[in-house]
Amino acid sequence: MSPMASRQERIAEIEVLFRAGNERMMAWPENQERIARGEPVTVLCECGRRRCPARVALTGPEYEAVRGDASRFLLAHGHEFPEAEDVVDEHESYVVVRKHDDVRALVERMDLRRADVDDP
Numbered sequence: 001m002s003p004m005a006s007r008q009e010r011i012a013e014i015e016v017l018f019r020a021g022n023e024r025m026m027a028w029p030e031n032q033e034r035i036a037r038g039e040p041v042t043v044l045c046e047c048g049r050r051r052c053p054a055r056v057a058l059t060g061p062e063y064e065a066v067r068g069d070a071s072r073f074l075l076a077h078g079h080e081f082p083e084a085e086d087v088v089d090e091h092e093s094y095v096v097v098r099k100h101d102d103v104r105a106l107v108e109r110m111d112l113r114r115a116d117v118d119d120p
Helices: 007-027 028-035 060-067 101-109
Strands: 040-045 055-058 072-077 085-090 093-100
Touching: 007 028, 007 040, 007 060, 007 072, 007 093, 007 101, 028 040, 028 060, 040 060, 040 072, 060 072
Parallel strands: none
Antiparallel strands: 040 055, 072 093, 085 093
């Protein structure tokens, strides 16, 4: 993170890191089996708190619905930062937020699902 990054950018960068962890977790064989059976899986809260211990349970299709837009993240209830994002959907075990436009390019650029991201 850049020392000159705004608070909104720092929050977005942390959220992107949690989302990257969730992407890896969703690919685990045991989670793929749960998804295939229609069972919920447990993933990390993608909020901007560096050491957030919260977990969120959702199904594979619910996860994919959030991931369909790089500016959307899934958070535990009450973990949103209103100065950086808006709640756009609420579920029993989580909320979906959309990042404000000022950091949209940042989260899109850091999205692991982008077709033009180079693999190391």
